[in-house]
Amino acid sequence: DQQVKQNSPSLSVQEGRISILNCDYTNSMFDYFLWYKKYPAEGPTFLISISSIKDKNEDGRFTVFLNKSAKHLSLHIVPSQPGDSAVYFCAASPYNDMRFGAGTRLTVKP
Amino acid sequence: NAGVTQTPKFQVLKTGQSMTLQCAQDMNHEYMSWYRQDPGMGLRLIHYSVGAGITDQGEVPNGYNVSRSTTEDFPLRLLSAAPSQTSVYFCASSSWTGGNTEAFFGQGTRLTVV
Numbered sequence: 359d360q361q362v363k364q365n366s367p368s369l370s371v372q373e374g375r376i377s378i379l380n381c382d383y384t385n386s387m388f389d390y391f392l393w394y395k396k397y398p399a400e401g402p403t404f405l406i407s408i409s410s411i412k413d414k415n416e417d418g419r420f421t422v423f424l425n426k427s428a429k430h431l432s433l434h435i436v437p438s439q440p441g442d443s444a445v446y447f448c449a450a451s452p453y454n455d456m457r458f459g460a461g462t463r464l465t466v467k468p
Numbered sequence: 469n470a471g472v473t474q475t476p477k478f479q480v481l482k483t484g485q486s487m488t489l490q491c492a493q494d495m496n497h498e499y500m501s502w503y504r505q506d507p508g509m510g511l512r513l514i515h516y517s518v519g520a521g522i523t524d525q526g527e528v529p530n531g532y533n534v535s536r537s538t539t540e541d542f543p544l545r546l547l548s549a550a551p552s553q554t555s556v557y558f559c560a561s562s563s564w565t566g567g568n569t570e571a572f573f574g575q576g577t578r579l580t581v582v
Contacts, residue, residue: 362510392570401472401558401573402511447510455501455526456571458511 361385362450364459372467377435379462381448384429388450388457393422393433396445396461405446406433438466470494474559474574481549481581489544489577491559499562500542501571504528504555511558517542549581 363382371377381391389410394402408415408422408431415422421434435442443466448459475490493500501516503526513526517536531553533545542561546553556578560571 360510364510367508394573399575401560401575403573404570407570449511455513455516457513457527458503460508460510 360460361388362448362457362459364446364448364462366462367460368463368465370465370467371438373440374437377433377438377442377464377466379433379435379446379448379464381431381433381459382429383431383450385450385452385457386429387452390451391422391424391431392449392451392456393420394447394449394458396447402447435464438464440466440468442466472559472561472572472574474557474577476577477575479577479579481546481579483549483551483581485549486545486547487549489546489557489559489579491542491544491574492540493542493559493561493572494540495561495563495572496539497561497563497572498539499569499571500536501526501560502532502534502542502544503558503560504553505558505576506555514544514557546579549579551581553579554581555579 392407393405395405396402406420424431445461447461449456472493498519502514503511515534517523559574562569562571
Protein backbone atom coordinates (compact mmCIF):
# COMPACT_ATOMS: atom_id res chain seq x y z
CA ASP A 359 0.00 0.00 0.00
CA GLN A 360 2.00 2.91 -1.29
CA GLN A 361 0.79 6.09 0.32
CA VAL A 362 3.04 8.26 -1.80
CA LYS A 363 3.00 7.72 -5.55
CA GLN A 364 5.13 9.03 -8.36
CA ASN A 365 3.46 7.71 -11.45
CA SER A 366 6.08 8.78 -13.96
CA PRO A 367 9.18 6.58 -13.74
CA SER A 368 11.10 8.85 -16.08
CA LEU A 369 11.09 12.31 -17.61
CA SER A 370 13.29 13.78 -20.31
CA VAL A 371 13.55 17.52 -20.97
CA GLN A 372 15.76 19.85 -22.94
CA GLU A 373 18.28 22.04 -21.18
CA GLY A 374 16.79 25.44 -20.36
CA ARG A 375 13.21 24.18 -20.35
CA ILE A 376 10.99 23.55 -17.34
CA SER A 377 10.93 20.15 -15.63
CA ILE A 378 7.76 19.24 -13.75
CA LEU A 379 7.80 16.23 -11.48
CA ASN A 380 4.56 15.07 -9.92
CA CYS A 381 3.63 13.28 -6.73
CA ASP A 382 0.32 12.10 -5.27
CA TYR A 383 -0.45 10.97 -1.74
CA THR A 384 -3.36 9.24 -0.08
CA ASN A 385 -2.96 9.91 3.63
CA SER A 386 -4.56 13.19 4.72
CA MET A 387 -2.54 13.05 7.95
CA PHE A 388 0.65 13.90 6.08
CA ASP A 389 1.66 17.40 7.13
CA TYR A 390 5.06 17.91 5.61
CA PHE A 391 6.40 17.10 2.16
CA LEU A 392 9.95 16.89 0.93
CA TRP A 393 11.82 16.31 -2.30
CA TYR A 394 15.11 14.45 -2.41
CA LYS A 395 17.55 14.12 -5.26
CA LYS A 396 19.68 11.04 -5.78
CA TYR A 397 22.70 10.47 -7.98
CA PRO A 398 23.92 6.93 -8.75
CA ALA A 399 25.96 5.27 -5.98
CA GLU A 400 25.11 8.07 -3.56
CA GLY A 401 22.53 8.55 -0.84
CA PRO A 402 19.54 10.87 -1.39
CA THR A 403 20.11 14.52 -0.60
CA PHE A 404 17.47 16.98 0.52
CA LEU A 405 16.28 19.44 -2.10
CA ILE A 406 13.23 21.38 -0.93
CA SER A 407 10.24 20.98 1.38
CA ILE A 408 6.80 22.40 2.05
CA SER A 409 4.50 22.44 5.03
CA SER A 410 0.84 21.54 4.61
CA ILE A 411 -0.15 25.06 5.67
CA LYS A 412 1.46 26.48 2.53
CA ASP A 413 0.75 25.98 -1.15
CA LYS A 414 4.09 27.05 -2.57
CA ASN A 415 7.72 27.15 -1.59
CA GLU A 416 10.53 28.48 -3.73
CA ASP A 417 14.29 28.04 -3.56
CA GLY A 418 16.23 29.36 -6.50
CA ARG A 419 15.41 27.31 -9.58
CA PHE A 420 13.25 24.91 -7.56
CA THR A 421 9.61 25.47 -6.63
CA VAL A 422 7.29 23.02 -4.93
CA PHE A 423 3.52 23.40 -5.23
CA LEU A 424 1.05 21.70 -2.91
CA ASN A 425 -2.64 21.12 -3.68
CA LYS A 426 -4.10 19.65 -0.50
CA SER A 427 -7.61 19.17 -1.86
CA ALA A 428 -6.21 17.05 -4.69
CA LYS A 429 -3.52 15.46 -2.47
CA HIS A 430 -0.99 16.39 -5.11
CA LEU A 431 2.34 18.13 -5.14
CA SER A 432 4.75 19.00 -7.91
CA LEU A 433 8.34 20.09 -8.22
CA HIS A 434 9.21 22.64 -10.89
CA ILE A 435 12.79 23.14 -12.02
CA VAL A 436 13.36 26.24 -14.12
CA PRO A 437 15.57 26.39 -16.08
CA SER A 438 16.63 22.75 -16.18
CA GLN A 439 20.35 22.02 -16.37
CA PRO A 440 22.21 18.82 -17.31
CA GLY A 441 23.47 18.57 -13.71
CA ASP A 442 19.85 18.17 -12.61
CA SER A 443 19.80 14.72 -14.18
CA ALA A 444 19.11 12.38 -11.25
CA VAL A 445 16.35 10.41 -9.59
CA TYR A 446 13.92 12.58 -7.64
CA PHE A 447 12.01 11.17 -4.70
CA CYS A 448 8.93 12.72 -3.19
CA ALA A 449 8.49 12.08 0.54
CA ALA A 450 5.71 12.77 3.01
CA SER A 451 5.96 12.94 6.75
CA PRO A 452 3.17 12.05 9.18
CA TYR A 453 4.73 11.92 12.62
CA ASN A 454 7.76 9.79 13.28
CA ASP A 455 8.63 8.50 9.86
CA MET A 456 8.88 9.47 6.20
CA ARG A 457 7.14 7.71 3.33
CA PHE A 458 8.75 7.86 -0.09
CA GLY A 459 7.49 7.54 -3.62
CA ALA A 460 9.14 5.23 -6.13
CA GLY A 461 11.09 8.07 -7.73
CA THR A 462 11.23 9.76 -11.13
CA ARG A 463 14.40 9.63 -13.19
CA LEU A 464 14.96 13.06 -14.77
CA THR A 465 17.23 13.39 -17.78
CA VAL A 466 18.12 16.87 -18.95
CA LYS A 467 19.54 16.84 -22.46
CA PRO A 468 22.06 19.49 -23.54
CA ASN B 469 32.69 16.57 8.31
CA ALA B 470 31.67 12.94 7.87
CA GLY B 471 27.88 13.23 8.28
CA VAL B 472 26.34 9.74 8.06
CA THR B 473 28.76 6.87 7.49
CA GLN B 474 27.65 3.39 6.46
CA THR B 475 29.78 0.27 6.33
CA PRO B 476 30.27 -1.87 4.38
CA LYS B 477 29.46 -0.43 0.96
CA PHE B 478 29.03 -3.84 -0.63
CA GLN B 479 28.28 -7.26 0.83
CA VAL B 480 27.41 -10.70 -0.49
CA LEU B 481 25.81 -13.15 1.92
CA LYS B 482 24.69 -16.72 1.64
CA THR B 483 21.14 -17.57 2.60
CA GLY B 484 20.92 -18.08 6.34
CA GLN B 485 24.01 -16.09 7.24
CA SER B 486 23.82 -13.18 9.64
CA MET B 487 25.44 -9.79 9.48
CA THR B 488 25.26 -6.27 10.85
CA LEU B 489 25.14 -3.14 8.74
CA GLN B 490 26.82 -0.30 10.56
CA CYS B 491 25.64 3.31 10.64
CA ALA B 492 27.23 6.20 12.49
CA GLN B 493 26.50 9.93 12.46
CA ASP B 494 28.49 12.79 13.91
CA MET B 495 25.81 15.51 13.89
CA ASN B 496 24.34 14.70 17.31
CA HIS B 497 20.98 13.93 15.70
CA GLU B 498 18.29 12.33 17.84
CA TYR B 499 16.48 10.62 14.99
CA MET B 500 17.98 7.79 12.94
CA SER B 501 16.36 5.41 10.51
CA TRP B 502 17.02 2.58 8.06
CA TYR B 503 15.51 2.31 4.60
CA ARG B 504 15.76 -0.21 1.82
CA GLN B 505 15.54 0.77 -1.82
CA ASP B 506 14.16 -1.67 -4.35
CA PRO B 507 13.39 -1.05 -8.04
CA GLY B 508 9.94 0.46 -8.51
CA MET B 509 9.37 0.67 -4.76
CA GLY B 510 11.25 3.77 -3.71
CA LEU B 511 12.65 3.84 -0.20
CA ARG B 512 10.79 1.87 2.44
CA LEU B 513 11.31 2.44 6.15
CA ILE B 514 12.57 -0.59 8.06
CA HIS B 515 13.16 0.67 11.61
CA TYR B 516 13.70 4.01 13.24
CA SER B 517 14.86 5.49 16.53
CA VAL B 518 13.95 8.80 18.14
CA GLY B 519 16.81 8.62 20.63
CA ALA B 520 19.19 6.34 22.46
CA GLY B 521 17.35 3.35 23.90
CA ILE B 522 14.21 3.92 21.80
CA THR B 523 13.44 2.08 18.57
CA ASP B 524 10.29 1.35 16.61
CA GLN B 525 9.20 -0.50 13.51
CA GLY B 526 8.61 1.05 10.11
CA GLU B 527 6.85 -0.32 7.04
CA VAL B 528 8.96 -3.45 6.44
CA PRO B 529 10.58 -4.56 9.74
CA ASN B 530 10.39 -8.34 9.34
CA GLY B 531 13.77 -10.06 9.26
CA TYR B 532 15.61 -7.08 10.73
CA ASN B 533 16.62 -6.07 14.26
CA VAL B 534 17.94 -2.77 15.55
CA SER B 535 19.20 -1.28 18.78
CA ARG B 536 20.33 2.22 19.76
CA SER B 537 22.76 2.26 22.65
CA THR B 538 24.36 5.59 21.75
CA THR B 539 23.24 8.74 19.93
CA GLU B 540 25.86 8.18 17.24
CA ASP B 541 25.29 4.56 16.21
CA PHE B 542 22.32 2.68 14.83
CA PRO B 543 23.25 -0.79 13.53
CA LEU B 544 20.87 -2.94 11.49
CA ARG B 545 21.07 -6.70 12.01
CA LEU B 546 20.01 -9.43 9.64
CA LEU B 547 19.74 -12.59 11.73
CA SER B 548 19.15 -15.07 8.90
CA ALA B 549 19.57 -13.53 5.46
CA ALA B 550 17.09 -14.37 2.71
CA PRO B 551 17.26 -13.60 -1.04
CA SER B 552 14.30 -11.23 -0.55
CA GLN B 553 16.62 -9.03 1.49
CA THR B 554 18.77 -8.32 -1.53
CA SER B 555 18.54 -4.55 -1.75
CA VAL B 556 20.34 -1.26 -1.25
CA TYR B 557 20.15 -0.10 2.36
CA PHE B 558 20.32 3.51 3.45
CA CYS B 559 20.76 4.90 6.92
CA ALA B 560 19.54 8.42 7.66
CA SER B 561 19.63 10.86 10.54
CA SER B 562 17.92 14.13 11.38
CA SER B 563 17.37 16.50 14.27
CA TRP B 564 13.76 15.47 14.51
CA THR B 565 11.26 18.16 15.30
CA GLY B 566 8.03 16.46 14.36
CA GLY B 567 8.52 15.72 10.69
CA ASN B 568 9.60 18.99 9.18
CA THR B 569 13.30 18.37 9.15
CA GLU B 570 15.45 17.16 6.31
CA ALA B 571 17.17 13.83 6.70
CA PHE B 572 20.83 13.22 5.91
CA PHE B 573 21.55 9.91 4.22
CA GLY B 574 24.58 7.70 4.09
CA GLN B 575 25.99 6.45 0.79
CA GLY B 576 24.23 3.12 1.07
CA THR B 577 25.11 -0.55 1.42
CA ARG B 578 24.43 -2.81 -1.53
CA LEU B 579 23.57 -6.24 -0.17
CA THR B 580 23.20 -9.37 -2.26
CA VAL B 581 21.91 -12.59 -0.71
CA VAL B 582 22.54 -15.71 -2.76
